[in-house]
Amino acid sequence: MTEHAARAAEFxxxxxxxxxHDQAVWFVRNKRDIARSFVPxxxxxxxxxxxxxAHTLSRLAEYLEEFERNARAAGAAVHWAxxxxxxxxxxxxxxxxxxxxxxxxxxxxxxxxxHLNEYLEAQGVEVVDTDLGERIVQLRREPPSHxxxxxxxxxxxxxxxxxxxxxxxxxxLADPKQLTEAARAHLREKFLAAQAGLTGVNFAIASTGxxxxxxxxxxxxxxxxxxxxxxxxxxxxxxxxxxxxxxxxLRLLARxxxxxxxxxxxxxxxxxxxxxxxxxxIVDHGRSRILAREEYRNSLKCIRCAACLNTCPVYRRSxxxxxxxxxxxxxxxVLAPHVDPKxxxxxxxxxxxxxxxxxxxxxxxxxxxxLLAWRGELAAQGxxxxxxxxxxxxxxxxxxxxxxxRFFGKLARIFARYVPNPWxxxxxxPPMPRESFRAQxxxxxxxx
Amino acid sequence: MSARDExxxxxxxxxxxxxxxxDIGRVSAxxxxxxxxxxxxxxxxxxxxxxxxxxxxxxxxxxIPEYAAARKVVSLVPGVAKANVDLSxxxxxxxxxxxxxxxxxxxxxVAENGACWIVDHGGANRACAFLTQHLAVVxxxxxxxxxxxxxxxxxxxxSPGFAMWLSGPSKTADIEQALVIGAHGARSCTVLVTxxxx
Numbered sequence: 223m224t225e226h227a228a229r230a231a232e233f234x235x236x237x238x239x240x241x242x243h244d245q246a247v248w249f250v251r252n253k254r255d256i257a258r259s260f261v262p263x264x265x266x267x268x269x270x271x272x273x274x275x276a277h278t279l280s281r282l283a284e285y286l287e288e289f290e291r292n293a294r295a296a297g298a299a300v301h302w303a304x305x306x307x308x309x310x311x312x313x314x315x316x317x318x319x320x321x322x323x324x325x326x327x328x329x330x331x332x333x334x335x336x337h338l339n340e341y342l343e344a345q346g347v348e349v350v351d352t353d354l355g356e357r358i359v360q361l362r363r364e365p366p367s368h369x370x371x372x373x374x375x376x377x378x379x380x381x382x383x384x385x386x387x388x389x390x391x392x393x394x395l396a397d398p399k400q401l402t403e404a405a406r407a408h409l410r411e412k413f414l415a416a417q418a419g420l421t422g423v424n425f426a427i428a429s430t431g432x433x434x435x436x437x438x439x440x441x442x443x444x445x446x447x448x449x450x451x452x453x454x455x456x457x458x459x460x461x462x463x464x465x466x467x468x469x470x471x472l473r474l475l476a477r478x479x480x481x482x483x484x485x486x487x488x489x490x491x492x493x494x495x496x497x498x499x500x501x502x503x504i505v506d507h508g509r510s511r512i513l514a515r516e517e518y519r520n521s522l523k524c525i526r527c528a529a530c531l532n533t534c535p536v537y538r539r540s541x542x543x544x545x546x547x548x549x550x551x552x553x554x555x556v557l558a559p560h561v562d563p564k565x566x567x568x569x570x571x572x573x574x575x576x577x578x579x580x581x582x583x584x585x586x587x588x589x590x591x592x593l594l595a596w597r598g599e600l601a602a603q604g605x606x607x608x609x610x611x612x613x614x615x616x617x618x619x620x621x622x623x624x625x626x627x628r629f630f631g632k633l634a635r636i637f638a639r640y641v642p643n644p645w646x647x648x649x650x651x652p653p654m655p656r657e658s659f660r661a662q663x664x665x666x667x668x669x670x
Numbered sequence: 671m672s673a674r675d676e677x678x679x680x681x682x683x684x685x686x687x688x689x690x691x692x693d694i695g696r697v698s699a700x701x702x703x704x705x706x707x708x709x710x711x712x713x714x715x716x717x718x719x720x721x722x723x724x725x726x727x728x729x730x731x732x733x734i735p736e737y738a739a740a741r742k743v744v745s746l747v748p749g750v751a752k753a754n755v756d757l758s759x760x761x762x763x764x765x766x767x768x769x770x771x772x773x774x775x776x777x778x779x780v781a782e783n784g785a786c787w788i789v790d791h792g793g794a795n796r797a798c799a800f801l802t803q804h805l806a807v808v809x810x811x812x813x814x815x816x817x818x819x820x821x822x823x824x825x826x827x828x829s830p831g832f833a834m835w836l837s838g839p840s841k842t843a844d845i846e847q848a849l850v851i852g853a854h855g856a857r858s859c860t861v862l863v864t865x866x867x868x
Contacts, residue, residue: 246847261782266697273692280689283681290674296830302674354853355844371844378846398848406854413854414764430829440800440840440855447797448763458681465827466694469818472835473782483712483783484818484837487855493830496792506677514684 224568224607230540234648244538246374251532253481254582261477270470272586275523278428278461279513285428285461286504292431296493298500306336309505313338313420313453314345316501320451322347322417328435328442329353330422331369331526332455332505334548350412352441354405361388367542369549370479370528375541409441419445423456423502424525425471429464432492433502436475436485443487450498454491458509459522471525474584478527508560517595521556523585530579530589536572545569552579556592559600567605570596631658699817705781706863709814712784716838717851718859720784727808727862731773734860736804740771744798747773747808755798763797772802772856776809776836778824779861782817785835786861787825796832805856807836811863 234240258264278285290300301316303309309332317325325347327333339349339360351360355372359365361384366372373381382396391404421442425434433454435442446452462468476482494500512518531537531551542550547558547566555569570593573579579589600606601614620626635654643651655662671679702708706722713720723730728751731737737752744766745753750773760766776786786807790796799805815821827833840855851857 249847261700263697263699270692270694270697273689274694276689277691280686282685283678286678286681292829302672302677304673304676308673352854353844354842358844371847373844374847376846378848381845398845399850401845402842402850402853406852409854410767414767430827432827432829438840439842439853441853443800443834444797444854447795447800458677463691465825466819466822469822470694470697473818480843482716482837484716484780484785484835486716486837486839486841488785488835488837490827490833492828492832495796495832504677506680510677510680510684513681513686516686519686 224571225546226540226544226568226572229544229546230572233541233544234539240539242377243375243541247368247532247538250371250480251529251582254478254529254532255481257477257481257483260483261473267470267474268584268586271474271525271584272523274462274467274470275585276520278463279459279519279522282458282461282513285463286458289426289428289431289461290504292429293493293502294431296431298431298493298502301501301503303503303505303507305507306505309336309455309503309507310338310341312503313455314342314347316451316453317342317347317418318345320418322451324348324350324412324415324417325420326350326352326412326416326418326441326445326449327356327420328422328437328445329356329372330420330455331549332422332457332507333420334366336505336507338455350409350416352409352412352439352445353437354402354439357405357409358384365543365548367550368528368531369526369551375543413444413448416445416449418449418451418453420453420455421446423454423460424475425462425468426456426460426502427463427465427468428461430492432490434468435489435491436472436487437489438480438482438486440487443489446491447495450495452491452494452498452500453503454500455503455505457505457507459524475525475527478529478582478584512557512560518556518560518592520587521553521589521592523587524553524557525585527584529582529584533578533582535574535576535578540572545572552589552593553587556589556596559596563600563603564605567600570594570600571610628658628660694819697819699819700782701816702781705814705816706811708781708816709779709784710863712781713838713861714784716784717841717849718784718838718861720861720863722811723862723864725865727864730862731806734804734806736858737771737806740804742769743771743773744769744802745773747775757795757798760795763795763801766795766798766801769798769802771804771806772798773806773808774799776807776861777813778821779809779814779863780816780818780821780835781814783835783837784861785818785821785837787821788834788836789828790832791828792831799836800855802856804858805839806860806862808862808864811865814863
């Protein structure tokens with residue numbers, strides 16, 4: 223069994239929990255639909271977002287140079303990292319030079335992708351994730367299961383137990399309000415004690431050299447307003463040409479993510495605070511390779527809203543951890559094989575290719591087409607399990623020969639129900655028709 | 671070759687044919703019959719309160735229970751009676767950790783999402799906006815636009831500097847999707863829309 227299927231099997235073993243998760247995630251998809259319905263120009267916005275990203279990607283090097291120039295002029299230091307390792311070393315270098323041993327972080331999928339926390343902890347830095355969901359999974363020593371709602375896989379009772387163990391809340395406390403209050407007090411202390419704050423970047427503006435960070439909790443703002451060092455980590459693809467384009471993406475992002483019209487805090491950072499320093503780390507980590515591949519290029523348009531996760535029937539029923547990567551769901555499944563095709567060869571198959579992901583994507587990424595393209599490519603590279611390869615081979619052989627198609631069709635109508643089939647593990651096989659479609663059709667034509 | 675040059679070289683080599691930047695001006699964005707009414711509704715929908723202030727500011731502030739109960743009050747709006755912190759004397763933002771109430775001026779409000787454009791002009795310590803337990807934002811009634819497209823035509827982003835769209839109080843739904851107001855930042859956010867003349 224492939225890894226995703228094996229991990230998903232563990233997840234679906236608890237039927238009640240599976241349905242609870244499915245509904246919880248679908249609830250967010252519904253909120254997205256409602257928010258969308260208040261924006262009559264929604265489809266036009268999606269097209270604009272997609273085109274702005276296409277334009278920016280087509281001259282990314284120029285925009286990055288412009289961004290760097292303007293960021294420096296605003297007083298920020300700009301660093302470049304070819305890959306995850308270089309990114310981690312740069313961040314650690316900044317911390318070491320400034321004697322920082324206590325770092326607060328707001329959400330950054332890039333640093334998840336680079337495994338920055340583990341790296342820094344091994345160097346003796348205390349790293350505290352300050353987004354509530356991220357703090358919860360960090361205390362459990364597990365990765366986020368969702369890029370917007372990191373702890374969506376957990377029940378409030380489990381979080382209550384975790385907080386009882388780690389934060390000393392009363393045993394049995396499971397009220398979200400009280401648990402959030404406990405986390406607020408705990409993380410306030412961490413904010414006040416931090417020597418540096420690290421944030422992700424939602425958008426970087428080439429014409430002004432600034433970065434925009436969106437949160438609902440205000441954790442990126444507390445983490446950068448208190449300590450004297452702000453480190454902002456961004457992938458090369460985060461650029462927009464100028465502020466007016468921000469309007470398009472900000473209108474799309476939160477509505478697609480959680481159904482909100484905008485996040486509570488949308489912060490525009492240009493350079494450091496007075497008497498403080500700001501470092502921007504620009505990371506490639508495989509993105510230039512994706513840009514070079516025409517069929518996958520569009521995936522770099524992603525603004526990490528997670529709408530494709532929320533709508534995906536496979537994600538909802540298998541949970542984020544089953545993907546084994548920082549970014550789960552359809553977008554994760556098209557990104558991960560670029561990094562390591564062998565390790566993540568199973569992910570493009572973790573989809574029904576229903577296309578719902580492409581339908582909700584705010585920047586119109588052709589996700590299901592990319593998933594299909596990957597399948598072909600991975601098969602050509604021999605990275606698909608033998609069983610799948612044999613089945614496809616046989617299928618191709620049969621479909622190419624009319625006599626074989628008829629013969630095996632007949633066999634299937636008689637024997638299909640007796641053949642062990644993983645598909646029927648949680649479903650009933652519909653009763654087989656007595657006659658083939660072909661035979662039924664012929665009868666109908668004759669009867670006319 | 672430096673990492674910078676190597677990355678830029680790789681991106682240049684990988685770049686597709688030039689794609690033109692679309693004309694954003696072509697989007698016919700949503701507009702509302704009554705922009706102030708829609709703004710007030712949006713503020714409530716994002717978890718805040720919106721009060722239309724016809725006369726002086728102070729009675730409207732005093733009507734906010736959290737303001738009435740506050741001991742340490744920071745205001746960047748002149749003339750707030752209870753303001754008792756001189757921000758110019760604060761060197762370390764950590765000294766603002768026990769602020770109960772903060773009053774901030776906003777330059778613009780957006781009807782579609784209840785967001786207020788708040789600029790840190792560098793004179794004050796921006797930590798007060800995030801450390802405070804409760805927040806009031808003062809906005810002039812004629813500084814309202816329908817949507818974010820119009821908003822970005824009107825605002826100036828300070829550089830170097832900091833500015834933000836603030837839409838309601840701090841919130842989270844990270845525990846079982848239950849919306850909780852007051853995650854890390856302000857536990858309440860009241861937007862006071864003043865008469866246009868003031």
